Amino acid sequence: MAGRNALFIPGPTNIPDHIRSAVDLSMEDMRAPDFPEFTLPLFQDLKKIFKTETGQVFLFPGSGTGGWEAAITNTLSPGDKVLISRFGQFSHLWVDMLERFKLDVDCIDVEWGEGVPVEEFAKRLEADTNKEIKAVFACHNETATGVTSDIAGIRKALDAADHPAMLYVDGVSSIASIDFCMDEWGVDLAVSGSQKGFMLPTGLAIVAVSQKALEARHTAQHTRCFFDFEDMIKTNAQGYFPYTPATTLLRGLRASVDTLLGEGLDNVFARHNRMAEGVRRAVTEGWGLDLCAKEPKWYSDTVSAICVPEGFDSAEVVRHAYYEYNISLGVGLSKVAGKVFRIGHLGSLNETMLLGVLGGVEMTLRDLGIPVEAGSGVAQAVDYYRTTRGQALAAAAE
Incomplete structure (x- = not known):
């Protein structure tokens, strides 16, 4: 058929020509002495997209699913109690992942077409006087039903209950498209992917982590290797990665971030x-x-x-x-x-x-x-x- 396919699925999204050109380049030495001149500013500018000054952004080869595995395994332990709601296919998949990692999942089922039940979350948090809930999970934008939830409202519920649980947010189809305020909302782990608002091919899991969540890695008991924050922290500090990064996607990400901040x-x-x-x-x-x-x-x-x-x-x-x-x-x-x-x-x-x-x-x-x-x-x-x-x-x- 003549003409281009009109791609209007909720990801992968259309890639602007200048970003596609940024990806289409020769392979480079990811351990070159000048590579940090490229990566270190990229790490810092990504924080602007998440609206965090104190958090750290990690770039894993993978998808949003890989980013969620990184978030869970680095900060929680089997048996930890977590609170989540299910109101679409992707929030359902996060529930499934939590259960596979042997967490104690308190899942509130909500009619598909609605979002996170902030009021019910508030009741559960208020009733948790022993502070057994270690984490609250929320899908910011549920692509299966076209629903966006109130993350700021969840933070208010946590604060009202004076609850120390960490706040995890799936922002795969929201970050870089819908306002996301990591520091203001007190989000501890936010996960996105390259193929949606960042306008890139699939292949990068983009994970922003608060200092509180980074500290949790010292007590988390899940086995981890490829997605270990510790390895990333050590090598990212010098502008490198613990294994071969997707350098072409990183170059595209630089163009994407420049485009977003430029607009x-x-x-x-x-x-x-x-x-x-x-x-x-x-x-x-x-x-x-x-x-x-x-x-x-x-x-x-x-x-x-x-x-x-x-x-x-x-x-x-x-x-x-x-x-x-x-x-x-x-x-x-x-x-x-x-x-x-x-x-x-x-x-x-x-x-x-x-x-x-x-x-x-x-x-x-x-x-x-x-x-x-x-x-x-x-x-x-x-x-x-x-x-x-x-x-x-x-x-x-x-």
Whole structure:
């Protein structure tokens, strides 16, 4: 099929040409005497993306899943009690990992389409008078359902209960796209990956760790080797790694961080919010469909999970869009398989890119007999993007 595939899954995301060029280079000596001149400033600038001054950022070859394994094994011990909620496929996977590592998991199941139940967390923390809970886990942005949770609210609950538990956050599909304030929110371990807001190929687990969590490594009893913080701390201090790093991805990450900081993080977050709102208006006001997220307070600015009407299969929407219009959409996962399809709107994107995918989805829905009026969703997005563009440009210029 002529033209490029329109990639609108919630990761991997589109890679800007200048970042792809930064990755496309000859191999280099990762133990060269001048290599730290590149890596040490990169470590420092990554802290700006997480909004931490006191934490340390580690770069592991791997994915977000590897980052979570690093976070767990370096700071907790088998039998430790942890608190988490499950409200989508990815929060479910974190529960599964915690159980595999033999932790004592207190899991609160929540309706898919809602987020972390902050009030229930507060009750559990307040009731834990013996301070047995060692860690609280939260998925900041659940891509399966298009839901973003209130991490600041969890910190308030911890503080209100005067609870010493560490706060772990899955920011794989939020960090570098949705505002994330590691120090302000008291986050102890934050995990992201290269393939989403950082606009890179898959292959880097990016883990930010507070000083409190770094201290926990001295008492954590999990066996670890490849993901050992200790090895990273010793070698990163000199600008090197304990094993061969993914040097091409590191060069791409340098370009990505420069791009994000050059645009300005607040502008990055505002752009994502604006792009997402155009999609939401197309879905709800144009097509008359529902989002999986139950209330506006849960709406994600990086992915929208869209419910198909009763009697239709969302997997067929994804297949038809791919084969007929060369559009890649996200499928429904686990409990919402066949019920939702997903439009990812994160990373390097603008209004016309989203108008294109909305037009393709609109054709797909009409082809499959889902009752939407031609042009209805696109028109809603056009009007929103057009009328808010001046305001967005003015804000970006400040």
